[in-house]
Amino acid sequence: MDPVSAFILLSNFVVIPALAYGSQLALGALGITLIYGILRFSHFAHGDIMAFGTAVVILTTWALQGFGISFGVLPTALLALPVGIVATILYLLAADRTVYRFYRKVRAKPMILVMASLGVMFVTNGLTRLLIGPGQQRFDDGTRFVFSVRDFREWTGLSEGLALRSSQFLTLIVALVAMALLFWFLNRTRGGKSMRAYSDNEDLALLSGINPERVVVITWAIAGTLMVLAGTLYGLDKSFRPFTYFQLLLPFFAAAILGGLGNPLGAIVGAYVVAFSEMGITYAWRRFFEHLLPESWAPDGMLQILPVDYKFAVTFAILVLVLIFRPTGIFRGKSV
Amino acid sequence: MADPFLIGEAMTGGYGGADILHACTIAVNKGEIAVIVGPNGAGKSTAMKAVFGMLKLREGHVRLAGEDITALTPQARVAKGMGFVPQNNNIFPSMSVEENLQMGAFIRTDDFSGTMEQVYDLFPILREKRRQAAGELSGGQRQQVAVGRALMTKPSVLMLDEPTAGVSPIVMDELFDRIIEVARTGISILMVEQNARQALEIADKGYVLVQGQNRFTDTGQALLADPEVRKSFLGG
Numbered sequence: 236m237d238p239v240s241a242f243i244l245l246s247n248f249v250v251i252p253a254l255a256y257g258s259q260l261a262l263g264a265l266g267i268t269l270i271y272g273i274l275r276f277s278h279f280a281h282g283d284i285m286a287f288g289t290a291v292v293i294l295t296t297w298a299l300q301g302f303g304i305s306f307g308v309l310p311t312a313l314l315a316l317p318v319g320i321v322a323t324i325l326y327l328l329a330a331d332r333t334v335y336r337f338y339r340k341v342r343a344k345p346m347i348l349v350m351a352s353l354g355v356m357f358v359t360n361g362l363t364r365l366l367i368g369p370g371q372q373r374f375d376d377g378t379r380f381v382f383s384v385r386d387f388r389e390w391t392g393l394s395e396g397l398a399l400r401s402s403q404f405l406t407l408i409v410a411l412v413a414m415a416l417l418f419w420f421l422n423r424t425r426g427g428k429s430m431r432a433y434s435d436n437e438d439l440a441l442l443s444g445i446n447p448e449r450v451v452v453i454t455w456a457i458a459g460t461l462m463v464l465a466g467t468l469y470g471l472d473k474s475f476r477p478f479t480y481f482q483l484l485l486p487f488f489a490a491a492i493l494g495g496l497g498n499p500l501g502a503i504v505g506a507y508v509v510a511f512s513e514m515g516i517t518y519a520w521r522r523f524f525e526h527l528l529p530e531s532w533a534p535d536g537m538l539q540i541l542p543v544d545y546k547f548a549v550t551f552a553i554l555v556l557v558l559i560f561r562p563t564g565i566f567r568g569k570s571v
Numbered sequence: 572m573a574d575p576f577l578i579g580e581a582m583t584g585g586y587g588g589a590d591i592l593h594a595c596t597i598a599v600n601k602g603e604i605a606v607i608v609g610p611n612g613a614g615k616s617t618a619m620k621a622v623f624g625m626l627k628l629r630e631g632h633v634r635l636a637g638e639d640i641t642a643l644t645p646q647a648r649v650a651k652g653m654g655f656v657p658q659n660n661n662i663f664p665s666m667s668v669e670e671n672l673q674m675g676a677f678i679r680t681d682d683f684s685g686t687m688e689q690v691y692d693l694f695p696i697l698r699e700k701r702r703q704a705a706g707e708l709s710g711g712q713r714q715q716v717a718v719g720r721a722l723m724t725k726p727s728v729l730m731l732d733e734p735t736a737g738v739s740p741i742v743m744d745e746l747f748d749r750i751i752e753v754a755r756t757g758i759s760i761l762m763v764e765q766n767a768r769q770a771l772e773i774a775d776k777g778y779v780l781v782q783g784q785n786r787f788t789d790t791g792q793a794l795l796a797d798p799e800v801r802k803s804f805l806g807g
Binding site for chain 2: 428
């Protein structure tokens with residue numbers, strides 16, 4: 236029996252990757268939940284616009300690298316982030332002007348807005364492929380590890396190894412800062428409070444003199460920023476492929492609905508629940524239990540509940556269960 | 572007679588389709604309380620919404636301090652000094668009491684902490700619960716938040732749509748006391764009430780509406796004393 240090894244093993248293969256993946260999901264789910272709270276529709280173009288924003292970041296990164304500019308130990312993509320964020324916000328505002336604003340004016344049903352966002356999704360989908368192609372791109376540079384398995388073994392002298400990749404570390408830091416700033420903005424500033432007021436009670440917000448168009452612009456700007464952060468961090472951590480980003484829509488929505496649509500804190504909690512469930516259910520627990528149990532009890536099988544290919548099935552199951560048993564989510568958001 | 576501070580004169584209109592109001596006139600003087608009563612479906616709330624601009628008038632005018640505001644949007648009327656407390660959904664439930672009041676003062680660019688203190692003095696329970704989410708409060712306390720929110724713009728006239736709907740009789744009396752206090756500070760009050768008797772008792776002016784028309788208009792006391800009003804609308 237060796238509980239320390241079991242713990243290290245679990246940290247290396249489940250906890251750290253799930254924390255990083257959960258943070259990336261949280262940034263995306265926050266955008267979904269904010270847009271749902273303020274604009275009152277499910278934003279289906281989220282994944283594809285995230286791909287668009289990340290594509291801009293990647294192209295800018297390559298351009299910077301072409302000029303011989305790098306960011307030392309940190310990935311060059313961080314320098315390119317502002318360009319991607321600005322491009323994405325402009326893109327979202329253009330979509331709002333040309334598509335969503337009309338439906339808002341005629342007070343269309345949410346479902347119509349959802350369909351409109353589906354249209355925006357298809358257009359963006361094509362645009363991203365024109366921009367950077369459908370293939371996989373890697374754009375990480377700088378140091379790969381904060382500490383590697385070998386470093387860890389040398390420091391501790393333990394048999395199990397633990398690594399922390401720079402992209403994972405960076406994800407955690409950036410996500411934490413972004414979430415802290417978001418909550419500060421929502422709870423402490425006039426603009427943030429007007430957003431919450433508008434989300435709470437649209438008519439009363441109008442009566443109080445809150446300008447809805449301004450609230451909408453702020454919402455798109457925040458959602459756009461979060462999308463590009465999520466997309467870039469995901470791309471650095473794993474890799475960039477437009478189709479993969481489109482697929483992230485499912486865990487985004489699962490996280491936002493699980494937490495309670497319209498509730499930012501819920502979106503974050505939901506994102507980590509989804510990430511840990513996906514990782515936990517598709518992880519082969521055999522070695523973990525080999526460390527933890529007496530040798531004679533060692534399991535025969537892999538103890539993997541589902542193959543990794545089925546990780547979206549886990550998310551889908553969470554989504555279905557929440558919608559059946561608690562449609563308002565953990566934190567009592569708006570029901571779907 | 573001098574023109575009343577706020578008057579909706581000979582208002583005719585509805586929500587599209589048939590008219591609900593027929594040459595209905597509602598007015599309130601400075602610092603006075605005017606109450607609109609009448610049976611269900613008489614157009615009481617509609618008359619108030621018409622005064623506040625939430626209803627398009629086919630005929631008639633609304634004047635505030637002598638200025639014709641018939642064409643203004645509700646938002647513009649708020650800026651002109653009208654405060655409105657809707658009957659339902661009149662608070663921001665997930666925001667704290669204090670934030671509700673801050674949102675009430677959204678259009679103000681000056682320092683509104685003095686006004687907030689006045690609201691807390693008027694409704695001491697709100698000071699106690701200032702950090703609590705408004706949606707977690709009791710019905711009566713929510714109404715106090717709603718009234719407090721509307722007072723944050725320092726309105727010259729406050730319009731209340733059934734402020735005592737769904738609160739207990741004790742709380743109702745307390746709310747009426749507070750409303751009298753607000754009126755004493757010089758704010759005109761226009762109020763729609765289901766509890767006709769209690770409302771007329773505190774009213775300087777009462778309007779009995781029936782089918783979108785003025786049936787009786789007099790001081791609150793006179794209406795309470797009028798045998799016909801008593802028989803038809805106050806249950807004897």
